[in-house]
Amino acid sequence: MSANAATAIWDRVEQQDFRSRVRGALLGGAIGDALGAGIEFNSLADIRAKHGAEGVTDYVPAYGRRGAVTDDTQMTLFTVDGLIRAQVRRDTGAWHPPTDVHRAYLRWAATQRDWGPDERKPDAGWLAREEWLYARRAPGRACLSGLGDETMGTVERPKNPDSKGCGAVMRSAPFGLLVGWEPELVFQLAVECGAQTHGHPTGYLAAGAFAVIMHGLARGESLDGSVQRALALLAARPGHEETADALKQALGAVRQGLPSAERVESLGEGWTAEEALSMGLYCALVAEDVRHGLLLAVNHSGDSDSTGSICGNLLGAMHGETALPPGWLAELEGRATVLELADDFAMEMTQGAALHGPAGSTPAWLERYPRS
Incomplete structure (x- = not known):
């Protein structure tokens, strides 16, 4: 495959491998999100008291059902939608992916205030017409306020300049699936899109670091090597220290003994960007398999759905869709939509x-992903 996204030539095996990793990343993240959704605001002691010494070992009801996803998955899907739209709109000579992703996030914001899809907006595309997405699932304040008007935040003029919550990092896995891009460009795009809602350097640099780690995995590289590349790119950025330290702490925790909930909690609670990234990364690093890693990532006192989502994105990209537990896939809310969007992304990129x-x-494609 060529390094140039516009002229990449893929053989059939490469296409199949890439599609499996895209499916794995998006479905894995959604599964981790759903596993943590029902215990997000519970302490580890409360989780164990209610679910046993091992904590949760399966979906627990959240938002009226098992397998329900949260704003983490919602926003991740709209990130994918924005990236596809950017590729399609490139034909017009207009090439500014942060703008297309921002417009996609505005469509997500509409799902948080409207009762359902507005059929009078033909340029909304198919994802914004999915009725199940019109549900509030504890969205972060910074995401809502950052997208409260149509002004796009930038690194120079970010929205919520003091916010370093995990709302930017938890939606940034799809940037790493741009495998035809160079890592530096993937990092920069995730940073620019993170600043649209989370203006503290840690808030958007953690998003950039996560995207670069995902990028390495999507290209078939090792997790440790991908983290080292992220650390190298972070080093040149002002305000990188918190994010870099959090990544190093995750790497260091691997060498401190057998994985445990207490070791996960030593990295934080996951409410801030660098903690969520560190915790999700650690669980992916020590995972015996996808099931083990995801359960480790959600059983703690903190933002269980976000750490589960990040870990699931990583493990899914690393191992592909066939490594995901089928029982969890079967009950996952919105599985058909996630799978359809994953396949559309893989088809657009290849x-x-x-x-x-x-x-x-193809008229049908432009109806799904309008250029306007």
């Missing part, structure tokens, strides 16, 4: 030139 371009475009 075969986009056949879907739209100067020689002609």
